[in-house]
Amino acid sequence: MADLGTFGGESDARARRFAAAFAFALGGVLCGALGGAPTASAAETAVDNAASRVPKPVVAISAPGQCVEDTQFMLRNHMELLKHHRDQTVHQGVRTTKYSLANCVACHASKETGRVTGSKDAFCESCHRFAAVTLDCFECHADHPPAGIATNAALPGGVPR
Amino acid sequence: MSGIDHARRQILAWGAAMAGVTLAPGVTLFQLAQGRPPAEPASKAVRWGMLVDANRCASDCDACVTACDKENGLSGARTPTSAQWIRKVTLTDLRGGPAKSAPVMCQHCAEPPCVDVCPTGASFKRADGIVLVDRHTCIGCRYCVMACPYQARSFVHEPVTDQKPEVPRGKGCVESCTLCVHRIDRDRIPACVEACAATGHKAILFGNLNDPASEISQRIAQFPTTALRPDLRLDPSVRYQGL
Numbered sequence: 285m286a287d288l289g290t291f292g293g294e295s296d297a298r299a300r301r302f303a304a305a306f307a308f309a310l311g312g313v314l315c316g317a318l319g320g321a322p323t324a325s326a327a328e329t330a331v332d333n334a335a336s337r338v339p340k341p342v343v344a345i346s347a348p349g350q351c352v353e354d355t356q357f358m359l360r361n362h363m364e365l366l367k368h369h370r371d372q373t374v375h376q377g378v379r380t381t382k383y384s385l386a387n388c389v390a391c392h393a394s395k396e397t398g399r400v401t402g403s404k405d406a407f408c409e410s411c412h413r414f415a416a417v418t419l420d421c422f423e424c425h426a427d428h429p430p431a432g433i434a435t436n437a438a439l440p441g442g443v444p445r
Numbered sequence: 446m447s448g449i450d451h452a453r454r455q456i457l458a459w460g461a462a463m464a465g466v467t468l469a470p471g472v473t474l475f476q477l478a479q480g481r482p483p484a485e486p487a488s489k490a491v492r493w494g495m496l497v498d499a500n501r502c503a504s505d506c507d508a509c510v511t512a513c514d515k516e517n518g519l520s521g522a523r524t525p526t527s528a529q530w531i532r533k534v535t536l537t538d539l540r541g542g543p544a545k546s547a548p549v550m551c552q553h554c555a556e557p558p559c560v561d562v563c564p565t566g567a568s569f570k571r572a573d574g575i576v577l578v579d580r581h582t583c584i585g586c587r588y589c590v591m592a593c594p595y596q597a598r599s600f601v602h603e604p605v606t607d608q609k610p611e612v613p614r615g616k617g618c619v620e621s622c623t624l625c626v627h628r629i630d631r632d633r634i635p636a637c638v639e640a641c642a643a644t645g646h647k648a649i650l651f652g653n654l655n656d657p658a659s660e661i662s663q664r665i666a667q668f669p670t671t672a673l674r675p676d677l678r679l680d681p682s683v684r685y686q687g688l
Contacts, residue, residue, distance in 0.1 A: 381483070
């Protein structure tokens with residue numbers, strides 16, 4: 285909104301009105317988001333607390349901490365991030381690890397089994413079973429961190445050597 | 446034949462020299478080839494290649510083959526349906542004379558027939574000349590297996606378990622030598638080259654063909670080398686000396 289200061293003079297009155305309208309709209313969106321968030325989470329809690337006939341997925345996170353993005357964002361968009369990163373890696377040789385599947389696996393592998401699939405409580409499989417979404421990644425990709433990498437640790441130096 | 450090859454090499458060297466000139470001052474091709482940051486895409490300024498010296502390759506040694514199997518998580522089985530990315534080939538003169546032995550793998554052609562025939566775009570050539578299969582797009586039709594004159598590609602017939610994290614592979618896709626792209630991207634040489642050097646033979650030289658100062662370019666400029674099936678004009682990145 286710093287751009288507001290650059291408008292000046294009567295000839296720019298129209299531009300100023302437009303910017304003000306934009307600011308109002310943006311503020312409305314922000315307020316809506318901030319105000320809406322507690323309501324939504326309260327609703328979710330109510331649903332969680334109610335006795336449900338549907339078994340909920342057990343998302344066991346052995347090392348709770350900060351994921352690469354917000355949890356709600358990751359729930360909805362992890363597949364898009366992975367797909368984008370996979371194309372960059374395979375076709376261009378970009379080897380950053382922030383959104384790499386290897387990084388996901390390194391952090392989220394179970395402490396007991398060292399894997400993200402293979403049981404109904406495993407990190408990836410629990411949700412995918414619940415949502416009945418086929419989990420194809422691990423038909424080719426390893427579902428465990430590389431040898432020598434401790435489970436639940438982000439890859440050292442960001443790059444598996 | 447040798448005259449044509451010399452001319453082609455000369456043109457290659459000129460092209461590389463011109464590419465060097467167009468770069469910013471202080472930035473050489475050698476520097477680009479070394480230490481590419483993980484976030485930076487592969488560059489056209491580099492063209493990875495290999496020079497195999499058949500005179501140094503021992504006929505009873507298969508260190509490159511076993512190293513490839515180990516590095517890429519291949520079973521090492523030699524049934525008709527098992528994957529093999531690098532083979533030892535023995536060439537015998539029909540009139541007698543000493544047999545020559547050399548490894549043959551994906552030749553990483555500049556004009557790859559496997560890319561031409563791929564119906565989905567899964568077969569592709571990376572900017573730095575490495576020919577790869579994007580298994581996410583591969584439908585396993587095996588046109589590329591038919592098109593490759595070097596028989597370098599394998600099809601995965603059986604379900605694969607316990608893959609290496611750096612080398613994902615699975616049933617239903619075609620695969621071949623990746624020039625150990627996962628190692629190259631982290632400034633390491635391919636596993637076969639490392640294994641060959643460890644045996645002391647040093648028959649495989651790996652380097653940047655676009656850099657006229659690299660050891661591989663110097664050797665190609667200095668000694669007569671050839672491509673396999675040069676009549677096909679595929680301009681492979683793998684060249685052979687002493688065949």
